[in-house]
Amino acid sequence: MKRVGWFEIAVAEVADRPPEDGYTVALVGQDTLDRIGSPAWRDAIGVSPVLFNTRGMLIETSEVRRQLLQFTTVCWHDVASVAGVARLLMEARDEITKVLNGANGEVRVVIDANSMPKALFAALLGMLIRTRIAAKIDVLYQSFEYLYRAFPLNEVFAGSDFQQDINDVEFLFSAVPYAEGKYKSALGRHIIMLCGLDYQRTMAKLLELEPARVDIVLESEAIALPTALPVFQKCCRHIDVDPDRVPIVGRTDLDTNFRAIESALMNGRDEGLHSIIIASSGKPATLAATLFSVLQSETPLLVTIPDRVVELEARANGPMLLYRLTDRTAIA
Incomplete structure (x- = not known):
């Protein structure tokens, strides 16, 4: 059991932990009930008010829809602009508020993190925590292998000649609503970058923020290929980071992500700097970063x-995990 602020966080496989006895609202995707495996979890979600995210790919005869007693169809998809993300969040907030306004008793929410974009996931999680409305939040997550045009994404980002086009996607750093923290312009910037497979692209852009210090946290999958480690070491030296001091974390291992972020924050405090976290890795690391930011x-x-x-093919390659967040100050 891990504690951050006034929340307790427990981690287990979904198959080993029963669901809550009913949810105030369930945020799921078209394949959530198919992937979840556990009949008890399927039943608990199926009888709860559901926000059913199609992400623009609604299948009218989908079996999952027939398992839901009450649901609202939404379309929360990946967008390619900061303004688009803002509009998406406002739509999602309005839909969730409609359900929560009619809630009685303890509010319990279950979110399939795989069913929505990362920016939306972080913002909704921040909203639920900062507004103190949810006593319990169950986050479901399953690790996937991603492929681009049938090639594993880690090979693609390694710069193979036949897939160079994906490497020129430009991006912006955008603040997450409800997890925007407090900006301290008088202090030097301390950037904590949580890196995934596309670490080359994100690390190269860090210098635009003119950091006084950089701490990198790297997912182990990013350097799984034999050719990846030398490239990562070169990227680190370019931004004056010692690659031997970079913590390597498992994508789904929330505890190692917590420890790495906490250690990096201490580095910033010790040097009197203003820390900023950039989540450019997986959803579990984003979950940990959101908790630290808000709590x-x-x-x-x-x-x-x-x-x-960029359209990717996704293949599940791990069990469905449960990250259970409990507000210790909530009154049942």
Whole structure:
């Protein structure tokens, strides 16, 4: 059990942990019930008020829709502009508020993190925590292998000659609503970059922020290829980071992500700098960063918004995990 601020966080496989006895609202995608595996979880979600995210790919005869007693269809998809993300958040906030306004008793929310864009996931999580409305938040997450035109994404980002086009996607750093922290312009910037497979692109853009210090946290999958480690080391030296001091974390291992972020924040405090977290890796790291930003440090959280959406093929390659967040101050 991990504690951040007034929340407790427990991690387990969905198959090993029962659902809550009913949810005030469930945020799921078209394949959530198919992937979840557990009959108890399917039943708990199926009888709850559901926001059913089609992401623009509604299948009218989808079996999952027949398992839901009450649902609202929404379309929260990846967008390629900061303004588009803002509009998406406002739409999502309005839909969730409609359901929560009619809630009685303890509010319990379940979110399939795989069913929505990362920026929206972070913002909704921040909203639920900062408004103190949800006593319990169950976040479901399953690790996927991503492919671009049938090639594994880690090979694509390694710069293979036949896939160079994906590497020129431009992006912006954008603040996350409800996790925007407190900006301290008088202090030097301390950037904590949570890096995934596209670390070359994100690390190269860091110097635009004129940081006084940079701490990198890297997902282990990013350097799984034998050729990746030397490239990563070169990227680190370019921004004056010692690659031997970079923590390597598992994508789904929330505890190592917590420790890495906490250690990096201490580095910034010790040097009297203003820390800013940039979440450019997976959803579990984004979950950890959002919790630290909202509950503990008031550190601004940024995400990367690309200038175009790249279609990827996704294949599940791990069990469905549960990150259970419990507000210890909530009154049942």
